[in-house]
Amino acid sequence: MNNKLKESDLYLPIKGFLKNLGYQVKGEISNCDLVAKKDDKTIIIELKLSLNITLLLQAVDRLSLADTVYIAIPKHSPIYKKQTSKVKKLIKRLGIGLIVVDMQEAGQYVEVINDPDYYVPPKNKRKQSTLLKEFSTRLGDPQKGGSNATKAVLTAYRQRCIRVAQYLSELPSSKGFEIKNAINEPQATLFLRDNYYGWFKKIDRGIYSISEKGMNELPEWVIKMNKLSL
Incomplete structure (x- = not known):
């Protein structure tokens, strides 16, 4: 097993699992690692290599955007292996769900350990609207959930x-x-x-051309557009 596991390695197994359940799935939507939609139901899943307070705080914060929030970690995560029952109890009390991914050489296996069943705080309608708008207008799924958020993302706007x-x-x-x-x-x-993005240059009132920066950067982004994972 490759020891250099990345958070984004959890994305495709979970995406496949959810797609088999009829969900549409996209990664890195409004800083959420994974967003899934089916009819009127929206699920947010945060991906991490280990269970820690930062992940728990992040997941609880996501409850203002969706009724159903999960955290996903590798099954071999040390704290989960050593204190499974306590982890399950804490997750349940927080009102979030838990998914583990068994990362084997032969394949990856997704297991839902806990489904959220209570504690639904008030929704942040503005942020929720932003998340759902980005989800619906972005073409394809060009960004793996859990990938480096500091890098430029192929958003719907871009x-x-x-x-x-x-x-x-x-x-x-x-x-x-x-x-x-x-x-x-x-x-x-x-x-x-x-x-x-600095891609355009104003020539006259209401008249524009593409800038030098735009000409230099456009080919790379066009390639990414053409590789959209639909």
């Missing part, structure tokens, strides 16, 4: 900016409303004006 930059890369310049109509992007003008 995906839409990429489409605008792609269109501009083939023209000397264009107006926002022309791009809006050409690629069916209602917020094209807003993306150009805000220029969050």
Whole structure:
């Protein structure tokens, strides 16, 4: 067994497990490692290599975003192996669920140890809305849950900016409303004006071209777009 286990190694086994139950699953949505949806039910799962206070605090905080929150750890996690009954008792009292992943050479096996059954705090409607909007508008599942959050993520916002930059890369310049109509992007003008990634350059009033930075960075992001795991 490879000792250099990463949090993101837990993602695909759990994603497969949930997909078999009919859930749609995506990673790294609004800083949540894994978000799954089925009908009106939303599940958040936080992935960690060991059980610690940081993970528990994080999971309890996620209860403001979804009714059902789990933490997932490797089955061989030391504290879980040594104090299984106490861990189960604590998890249950916190109102969160526990999933363990048995990481074997032959395959990974997912086991739900505890399902949440009580303690539902008030929801943060604004943050919940942000999470669900990002989930529904992001194309595919390009980011493994548990991967390095400090690296740039292919969010729904970035995906839409990429489409605008792609269109501009083939023209000397264009107006926002022309791009809006050409690629069916209602917020094209807003993306150009805000220029969050520095990919666009204002030529004249309402007229933009792609910047040098945009030309340099666009190919890498287009490759990532084309590799979306649907």
